[in-house]
Amino acid sequence: MKLNETQEQMINRCSRCGSCQAHCPLYLATGVEPLVARGKVELLEHLIEGRLEWNDKLAEVFSTCLLCGNCGDNCPNQVRVDHLVREARRDLVAARGLPVIKRTVFQQLLKNDGRLSAAARLVCFYQRSGIQRLVRAGKVLNLLPGGLTVKESLLPRLAAGEFRKLVPRVNRGKKSTLRVAYFTGCMTNYVFHRTGRSVLNLLTGNGVEVTIPEQGCCGLPALAAGDYDTAGELARRNIAGFTQSEPDYIVVDCASCLGTLLEYPRLFDDGGTFARAEEKVMDISRFLVEVLDIKLPPATKDAGIVTYHDPCHLKRTPGGKEYPRALLKMVSGPRFVELPADAGRCCGSAGSFNLEHYRLSREVVKPKIRALEVMQPDIIATGCPACMLHLEHAIKDASLPARVVHTVELLNILT
Amino acid sequence: MDKDTVKKIKSVVGSEYVLESPEERICYSYDGTARRGIPALVVLPGNAREVAEIVRLANEKGFPIFPRGAGTGLSGGSVPAEQGLAMVLSRMNRxxxxxxxxxxxxxxxxxxxxxxxxxxxxxxxxxxxxxxxxxxxxxxxxxxxxxxxxxxxxxxxxxxxxxxxxxxxxxxxxxxxxxxxxxxxxxxxxxxxxxxxxxxxxxxxxxxxxxxxKPRAVQTALAVYNRVEDAASTVTAMIRRGIIPATLELMDRITIRCVENYLRLGLPMDAGAILLIEVDGLPAQVAEEMKLVEDACRQNSCRALQTATDAAERERLWKARRAVSTAIVQIKPTKISEDATVPRSKIPEMVERLKSIGEKYGLHLPVFGHAGDGNLHPNILVDKRDPVEMEKAEKAVQEIFRAALDLGGTLSGEHGVGLLKKPYLEWEAGAGGIEYMKAIKKAVDPRNVLNPGKIFQV
CATH class of the missing domain: 3.30.465.10 (Uridine Diphospho-n-acetylenolpyruvylglucosamine Reductase; domain 3)
Known part of the structure; x- marks a missing residue:
């Protein structure tokens, strides 16, 4: 395995002090070293020096990382093991190829919007037609290999149709002065239409013209699996779609997509097009607070106790921690309550991690569920649809009555 | 380790708590130092009975056991040797x-x-x-x-x-x-x-x-000095006034510059030393003690003094100290952290000697540490990929040990001997001292099963 100079320096800076143990959700859930950042760095050193070669065990170790980046955020030596793990997965793909299922998904579905939406329609039909009920009742799933029953229940309930096809391409507000391009992400497009509608309402209601350009998957699922080629292709398509009309800002409602978009210039050489657009790319909360300086009246109706879950990929972007809270406090005032520190970490969703490592991802979310059981909030707001999905599943499992919503949805409901 | 032994160990702790693959074992080959040793097996026992059974098995079969917790040590003390069993006690965490x-x-x-x-x-x-x-x-x-x-x-x-x-x-x-x-x-x-x-x-x-x-109140002060001697005499003055601060952290000039270059907190680049002082106890007592601390700082030529009572302000004063670890590795990636300790009165002399050792070998050697107990932490900054620099560092470490012992101090204030200080133990303990330790070890561990090769060679 070969690394670039920056990555090599990072490995060299890791002193194995073990600080990452206090911040890695997987280590905190399991207590074993192969799952913590410094263990992976040690293994990487062995790989680079040729003392280890890729095998099933090593592939398993490197697949077992949430890429939440909490280790890097708290590393005294600033080692970004999340970046190194992704690099390792890229090397793994080069050495051994992608697993068949991922290859199919990435190279057939993600790259091809038509096929993705056809697949989505199929799943949607399955869920709505009553076949799902029949399958569940008939316990057919129990006959399938381990854990598929729960995995099936993790599948999002798809919305009817695609959000991007249901709304106009250009949405003018009253006296529009700003032009925003909206990156909807796959989750809003296929699952959480309510999030998309809230974004449109809030923006157009506040004098912003919202365009929904040609776009597809941000590339994160492929990137996280080490398939940089697919990710690069997706990135180039999005870059073309979002830079053509020269919008004032590019707004994103999904923390995971935002994190990926912000990495485009470093990951994929497009001749600098997107590097110029980079400072325009921001989370919807940041746009509302920083650009619009929005002032929301305190809610007239009481939504009850509101708390907030920090998506890993939002909290380290500018204002990623403060702005959503500022907005929630505007409408909820004293009814906004913070989760305790140890319940504030990654929820364990991490893209498809919760499918591949179901039991582990349930362990990761436990501290949060325990805190929520004590707090008994009515609303859990967050800024990432992937977290929303995972949290919905976890709270349903714990029989908690709380509703999981995107920050903008709550703002939209309450104002 | 033979199959039969592994099978027996699995029957004691349960097979999910035995890690056998090379990939997993490699992840238990280190602590916070550069020393490495890949164990033959990793075992995570769940209670004392399981630990005892494995130790008895080790005596019977003749394999060594290397116990450890989180593996954050700074002496190589928990690093296993090949053919040994790494015993991880982190599961026993109630x-x-x-x-x-x-x-x-x-x-x-x-x-x-x-x-x-x-x-x-x-x-x-x-x-x-x-x-x-x-x-x-x-x-x-x-x-x-x-x-x-x-x-x-x-x-x-x-x-x-x-x-x-x-x-x-x-x-x-x-x-x-x-x-x-x-x-x-x-x-x-x-x-x-x-x-x-x-x-x-x-x-x-x-x-x-x-x-x-638990102390009910805490107050913090940050004092800046032109000369490290003045910081040291402040410490002495405080003690003479009958005050024992809960925290007394010293940063030398090189450390201050590293932190300032990294964070731009507005620390004076020409300062010789910074003291971070914290007193704790009952509120009235803390207030009175802080007055005496301020007096001691001023009378010993401190050039700037800030104090804080509430948590946010205190955290602001701590910012420079907390940033030290990150700041110093900006110069060189590898940090050799020493913990040689001297009697409190010898701090200025030790700082001076450390400075000249750094200069002699052309090494970056920032000093920051616990001024109250003489446990200064000289840190040698090198690049582990550079063998010439690493050799210089090794020589510098030896001189640091010599200096600490000359001044009536010790090789290790808090990290332990482990592997790193093993070659120098005799300098401090003497041949007789080591023999006494060995006699104890041999008496209680006749088969040399527990953490062999650490501190001294039996």
């Missing part, structure tokens, strides 16, 4: 009791120190030892290494808080030492002997810790 009436806590060795702090502080109690790795290191490791921390000057080190232990002996018996009382002189002080024995005399499976009431 806080069994916190008694407000007896002022004590009973815990298993795998409890993370920071978690214990939070748990006892919730009850209005206080466990003072605070090694800087407290968010990850475990109590078992703290006891085995007799860990210290910034609060040692006022509150002492781990040994001062260990009342009793449950220990699996090197031959596999489970014994109890000490108890639940502050006073206990029944027989040898085995608790004292085992505390700091670096895993060579027994495996600690349960610990009874003395607690104190």
């Amino acid at each position: 806080i069994l009791e916190i008694s407000r009436d007896d002022l004590l806590a009973v815990v298993e060795p795998g409890v993370v120190t920071g978690r214990l702090h939070r748990a006892v502080e919730k009850e209005g109690l206080f466990y003072p030892p605070d090694p800087s790795s407290l968010q990850t290191c475990t109590i078992g490791g703290n006891v085995a290494e007799n860990a210290g921390g910034p609060r040692a000057f006022k509150y002492g080190v781990t040994r001062d808080y260990v009342l009793g232990l449950e220990v699996v002996t090197p031959t596999g018996e489970i014994i109890n030492t000490g108890g639940r009382t502050v006073k206990n002189v029944t027989g040898y002080d085995l608790t004292g002997l085992l505390t700091g024995s670096e895993g060579t005399l027994g495996i600690i499976t349960r610990i009874t810790l003395r607690l104190v009431p």
Whole structure:
């Protein structure tokens, strides 16, 4: 395995002090070293020096990382093991190829919007037609290999149709002065239409013209699996779609997509097009607070106790921690309550991690569920649809009555 | 390790707590140093009985056991040797009791120190030892290494808080030492002997810790000096006034510059030293002590002084100190962290000697540490890929040890001997001292099963 100079320096800076143990959700859930950042760095050193070669065990170790980046955020030596793990997965793909299922998904579905939406329609039909009920009742799933029953229940309930096809391409507000391009992400497009509608309402209601350009998957699922080629292709398509009309800002409602978009210039050489657009790319909360300086009246109706879950990929972007809270406090005032520190970490969703490592991802979310059981909030707001999905599943499992919503949805409901 | 032995171990702890693959074993080959040793097997026992059974098996089959907690040590003390078994005690992590009436806590060795702090502080109690790795290191490791921390000057080190232990002996018996009382002189002080024995005399499976009431108030001061001598005389002046600060952290000129270059906090680049001082206790007493601290700083030519009472302001003053670790690795990636310690009165002389050692070898050698107890942390910054630099560093370390001993100090204030200081132990302990230690080791561990090769060679 070969690394670039920056990555090599990072490995060299890791002193194995073990600080990452206090911040890695997987280590905190399991207590074993192969799952913590410094263990992976040690293994990487062995790989680079040729003392280890890729095998099933090593592939398993490197697949077992949430890429939440909490280790890097708290590393005294600033080692970004999340970046190194992704690099390792890229090397793994080069050495051994992608697993068949991922290859199919990435190279057939993600790259091809038509096929993705056809697949989505199929799943949607399955869920709505009553076949799902029949399958569940008939316990057919129990006959399938381990854990598929729960995995099936993790599948999002798809919305009817695609959000991007249901709304106009250009949405003018009253006296529009700003032009925003909206990156909807796959989750809003296929699952959480309510999030998309809230974004449109809030923006157009506040004098912003919202365009929904040609776009597809941000590339994160492929990137996280080490398939940089697919990710690069997706990135180039999005870059073309979002830079053509020269919008004032590019707004994103999904923390995971935002994190990926912000990495485009470093990951994929497009001749600098997107590097110029980079400072325009921001989370919807940041746009509302920083650009619009929005002032929301305190809610007239009481939504009850509101708390907030920090998506890993939002909290380290500018204002990623403060702005959503500022907005929630505007409408909820004293009814906004913070989760305790140890319940504030990654929820364990991490893209498809919760499918591949179901039991582990349930362990990761436990501290949060325990805190929520004590707090008994009515609303859990967050800024990432992937977290929303995972949290919905976890709270349903714990029989908690709380509703999981995107920050903008709550703002939209309450104002 | 032969198949039969592995099978037996699995039947003791359960196969999911035995890690066999090379990939997993590699992840237990290190601590916080550059030393490495890949164990033949990794075992995570769940209780003292399982530990004892494996130790008996080790005596029978003749394989060594390398006990460890979180593996954050700075001496190589828990690094395994090939053919040995790494015994990870992090699964045994229950806080069994916190008694407000007896002022004590009973815990298993795998409890993370920071978690214990939070748990006892919730009850209005206080466990003072605070090694800087407290968010990850475990109590078992703290006891085995007799860990210290910034609060040692006022509150002492781990040994001062260990009342009793449950220990699996090197031959596999489970014994109890000490108890639940502050006073206990029944027989040898085995608790004292085992505390700091670096895993060579027994495996600690349960610990009874003395607690104190939590201080109700804390105040912090940050004083800047032109000369390190003035900072040192401030420390002496405070002590003469009868004040023992809870924290007394010193940063030398090189450290200050590193931090300022990294964070731009507005620290003066030409300052010779910074002292971070914290007093704690009852509110009225703290207020009075802080006045005396300020007097001591001013009378000893401090050129700037800031104080803080509320948490946010205090945190602001701590910012520079907390940034040191990150700031200094910006110069060079590899940090060799030493903990040679001198009597308090020798601090200015030690700082001076460290400076000239750094200059002699052309090495970056920032000094920051615990000025109250003389435990300065000279850190040599190098690049481990550069063999010439590494050789210079090795020589510099030897000179640092010589300097500390010349000034009446010790090789290691809080990290322990382990592997790194093993070659130099005789300088301090003498041949007779080492023989005495070896005699104890041989008597309790006739087959040399527990952590062999550490501290000295039997």
